[in-house]
Amino acid sequence: MFDYQFLIEVLVGGLLSGVMYSLVAIGFVLIYKTSGVLNFAQGAMLLFAALTFVSLVERGTPFALALLATLAIMVLLGITIERTVLRPLINQPPITLFMATLGLSYVIEGAAQLLWGTQVHGLEIGVSDIPFDIGGVFISRFDLFAAGVAGSLVALFTLFFRYTRTGLAFRAVADDQFAALAVGLRLPRVWAAVWTAAGIVALVAGLLWGARLGVQFSLSLVVLKALPVLVLGGFDSITGAIVGGLLIGAIEKLAEVYVGPFFGGGIEAWAAYVVALALLLVRPSGLFGQKLVERV
Amino acid sequence: MTTFRQAKLARRLTMGAVLALGLATSLPALTSPARADEQFFPLQSYRVGPYAAGGTGFFGGFIDYLNLVNIRDGGVNGVKLTWDEGETQYEVERGVEVYERLKSRPGVAAWNPLSVGIAYAMIDRISKDKVPLITINHGRTDSTDGRVFPYVFPLLLNPYSETSGIVNYIAAREGGPEKLKGKKLVVLYHGSPYGKETIPIYKLLADKYGFELEQIEVPHPGNEQQSQWLSIRRAKADYVVLRGWGVMNPVALKTAQKVGFPVDHIIGNVWSNSEEDVIPAGDAAKGYVAITTQASGAEYPVLQEVIKTVYGAGKGNLDDKKRIGSVYHNLGIVNGILNVEAVRIAQEKFGKRTLTGDEVRWGFEHLQLDPARVEALGAKGLFHSINVTWDNHEGNGRVTFQQWDGAKWKVVSDWISPDWAALRPIIEKSSTAYAQEHGIKIRTSGDDPVGQ
Structure with missing residues (x-):
């Protein structure tokens, strides 16, 4: 007899894992929306943020102070990246900018290890991972907390984009860079702000992923989880990042449990990409991505 | 003219100085006595x-x-x-x-x-x-x-001896090899040639001792294992052997806690036995047991x-x-x-x-x-x-098992011999x-x- 309770458990687990993917994907979306750059360094920024935070805490800095200090460092990092890497590359083709972020990713990873060492760290953020047992279905407290954080982050960004001047500037630049420049918006300032925002997202994602995996080099590999989310949800939509994350999380878990045994297991890593690629064929801009219309 | 001569002289002097410096630095290598062994x-x-x-x-x-x-x-x-x-x-x-x-x-x-x-x-x-x-x-x-x-x-x-050592340890915990019959063992392995190397040996030992066996792959790098651990819970495994590497290990321990699997029934292999594997897992690693060749x-x-x-x-x-x-x-x-x-x-x-x-x-x-x-x-x-002998390059090393108490590893077994003859x-x-x-x-x- 089919075990529906187990199906629900797998599905819920997948959706909650998907929220974690969304957190990483949001960082990508912010940068892509305003500059058209796929920021490959997002994973490295996440590692840098988590490693900085945990190293400060281990050196005796109080939790709140370490959080503030890391936040300040991430803001500084965002501004530095804009000044030293992006500003000199304004008006260069997207592939040049992409390659720049690829290089940046290695620089940040190297700098993080140079600065804070190569040791693996545990990270406790005060949220227990003992599961709730709801009618035999185990639901992770930590994943629920992460979902709450992701939801709050999306709500904050939505309010920010709608109701603040900087948010409006973001949207204007995202819509049309040249038009934004023509009406007097300062592109470098907007980019610095958006990289700072991506740094803050990296900090939040870094702390949650760090608490889940431990703070170690492989944190930077979580970007691989965000890529199918972006393809599915669209590269320029925060809503897409959330929905895409949920879908990818659920699909990969269901595929692993119910389809995996027919292929010898271990399929979840590529099952997500199969779905993303299939969608790419019928809807290249993703489920929520903006369709590109060009006048010729 | 004088200026030209001065410049030429200066150039020669510079070249001479460079040559002298070169000779000075290379001579010791040529003239020093033979290096000690x-x-x-x-x-x-x-x-x-x-x-x-x-x-x-x-x-x-x-x-x-x-x-x-x-x-x-x-x-x-x-x-x-x-x-x-x-x-x-x-x-x-x-x-x-x-x-x-x-x-x-x-x-x-x-x-x-x-x-x-x-x-x-x-x-x-x-x-x-x-x-x-x-x-x-x-x-x-x-x-x-x-x-x-x-x-x-x-x-x-070697990996086969490790497999045998782990099964022997589980048998000892259960009260003897005959008690393995009917038990369910799940091997959670890293999706790589390293992880897959012991698949046939676990099958061999399952046939020999009569325990049920399920081997589940975790794709590299292993930072997501929800579905694997739900499957383990559904399989009602008695023991899980963790054949992991890197980030896969702490994630396995944390996810085991998340699905309510007892950590002291997870036995780590030799690449899942370090402080780096347990510290990131925090409390979820307390009680975890792993094989080692050196305390x-x-x-x-x-x-x-x-x-x-x-x-x-x-x-x-x-x-x-x-x-x-x-x-x-x-x-x-x-x-x-x-x-x-x-x-x-x-x-x-x-x-x-x-x-x-x-x-x-x-x-x-x-x-x-x-x-x-x-x-x-x-x-x-x-x-x-x-x-070690000319035909046995492993050298019949013994293994022991250690348990993580939240701060350090504690040895919990004698030195155990794998079944080398088999x-x-x-x-x-x-x-x-x-x-x-x-x-x-x-x-x-x-x-x-x-x-x-």
Whole structure:
């Protein structure tokens, strides 16, 4: 007899894992929306943020102070990246900018290890991972907390984009860079702000992923989880990042449990990409991505 | 004109100064007396990148021991031990590049890459160059057969012995091998050739002892395991063997907690047994048990000597002294002991001088350290013994099991012997096939000529 309770458990687990993917994907979306750059360094920024935070805490800095200090460092990092890497590359083709972020990713990873060492760290953020047992279905407290954080982050960004001047500037630049420049918006300032925002997202994602995996080099590999989310949800939509994350999380878990045994297991890593690629064929801009219309 | 002459003179003077400086720096090399005997250890280390935590511990321990022998004894019978590191970041191409760069240095004793991928890529090269390749606790299982792999030494433990050791430990916990019948064992393995290597051996042992077996793959790198652990819970497993690597290990422990699987029924393999595997998992790791060939802790005399002599002289290799006595550091120390003793044994036959790689190979093929010799080396309790012969390159290492108490590992078993007799025919079958495939003449005695 089919075990529906187990199906629900797998599905819920997948959706909650998907929220974690969304957190990483949001960082990508912010940068892509305003500059058209796929920021490959997002994973490295996440590692840098988590490693900085945990190293400060281990050196005796109080939790709140370490959080503030890391936040300040991430803001500084965002501004530095804009000044030293992006500003000199304004008006260069997207592939040049992409390659720049690829290089940046290695620089940040190297700098993080140079600065804070190569040791693996545990990270406790005060949220227990003992599961709730709801009618035999185990639901992770930590994943629920992460979902709450992701939801709050999306709500904050939505309010920010709608109701603040900087948010409006973001949207204007995202819509049309040249038009934004023509009406007097300062592109470098907007980019610095958006990289700072991506740094803050990296900090939040870094702390949650760090608490889940431990703070170690492989944190930077979580970007691989965000890529199918972006393809599915669209590269320029925060809503897409959330929905895409949920879908990818659920699909990969269901595929692993119910389809995996027919292929010898271990399929979840590529099952997500199969779905993303299939969608790419019928809807290249993703489920929520903006369709590109060009006048010729 | 005067200015032109002055300029010409100045140019000549400058050139003369450069030449003189060049001669001055090159002359000592030409005129210095012959260098003292040295034995060189090329190190394909990884101190940055994803596996740096393990690399710094292992190579740190290895170097600490070499330093101890140099400072305390003046080398091995007066032969100074030297080393040089090349960074690989655990990448095969870089490992091979370091090999090509360092192989021509005089007096190469042995290679110790601590990487399955790099070791595989080096087998043909070291066989041609006639220098031993040490793959302590890892590497090709069939390289245990020295008849076919004269230069490769998976010292102390190969993957098949590890499998047998784990099953023997579970049997002991259950009250004997006959109690395994009807139990359910799940092997959660890393989705890589390393992870898959023991699949047939678990099947073999399941048939032998009558336990139910399920083997579940975790795709690399293993940072997401919700579905695997839900499947484990549904399977109602009695034990889970964790055959992990890197981030997969703490994630396994955390996810096990998330689905309510008891952590003391998870048994880690030899690459899931370090502090780096449990610390990131926090409380979820408390009670976790893992196999090891060397105990952790700094209470052993050899470790105390390292602290006093090497770190006391400011020559310790670890930046963080708290890591002295950690699993990877102690593995490096044991690896150092085995390398140095192989050189010492070879010197007894070939003379107290710099040895060739082939002579050191002979030393490894006679590396027999019984518990009394291990005690004399200050390593009683750190590891049990080793008995390498020309055809058994693993050397029948014993294993023990340790449990994480939230702060440190505590040994919870005696030294356990894997079922070597049962495993040997499978190893020979594989090595014979390798020999046929590569046109290797199988040795029939330790005196047979070796090399390609």
